[in-house]
Amino acid sequence: MLHRLADDLWVAEQPQTYFGLSIGTRMTVIRLANSNRLVILSPIQPHPALEQELAAIGVVTDVMAPNVFHHLYLQAFQKRFPLATTWGPPALRQKCPHLQLDRLLSAEPPSPWPEIEVCNLTGLHTLGPTGPSPLHEVAFCHTPSRTLILTDSAFHFDASAAWLTRLITRIGGGFNRLEPTILERLATSDRASLHRAMQLVLQWDFDRVIVAHGAIVETGGKQALARAYSSFLESPLP
Secondary structure (H helix, E strand, O other): OOEEEEOOEEEEEEOOEEOOEEOOEEEEEEEOOOOOEEEEEOOOOOOHHHHHHHHHHOEEEEEEOOOOOOOOOHHHHHHHOOOOEEEEOHHHHHHOOOOOOOEEOOOOOOOOOOOEEEEEOOOOEEEEOOEEEEOOOEEEEEHHHOEEEOOOOOEEEOOOOOHHHHHHHHHHOOEOOOEOOHHHHHHOOOHHHHHHHHHHHOOOOOOEEEOOOEOOEOOOHHHHHHHHHHHHHOOOOO
């Protein structure tokens, strides 16, 4: 069910496992100012109750996979909302040629949505079953609510997480701290590009941080992200 965080900003969650680890996943819904248009970031599995709640707040016009891993429910959303424009990073078209992408996500200005800032997190990789893999992730900032929206570039699990998830993230990163995990630390080699991207992100005015996996950081998110990536990149960030 939708959970309202601020004016024109909601999230919805569902269970999700990754290699047997319970990490959950979160969808973000932004209603564009002075309209009933809804932008869906990182869609979850649609179901009748969720569809009814979305219909109550607006019309789904844009659905996007913010990186090359968060596309599992993209087709299901396309079937339920066939008139919506589907967005994804260019690399997703190469990875999943069966997916229909109407528009490619680009961080080149201007943003397609006046109140949403976008930035490619160039250089960020994660460690998967076949080795290091680029995430091709785009970060978003909903400027009216001062909210940064991330996907797999940072995690923030807390005491509400499953016990095994708490144990693993205590060791690998992302428990009670907003930060990338050891998988990103081991896989990311182009740290200069990622540093430049994070500098751009940290110029945005945000306090709250929504992550796809873990708990939302309601306040202090900008300072927490700067600390985490300064440590990760071994280079100070503002």
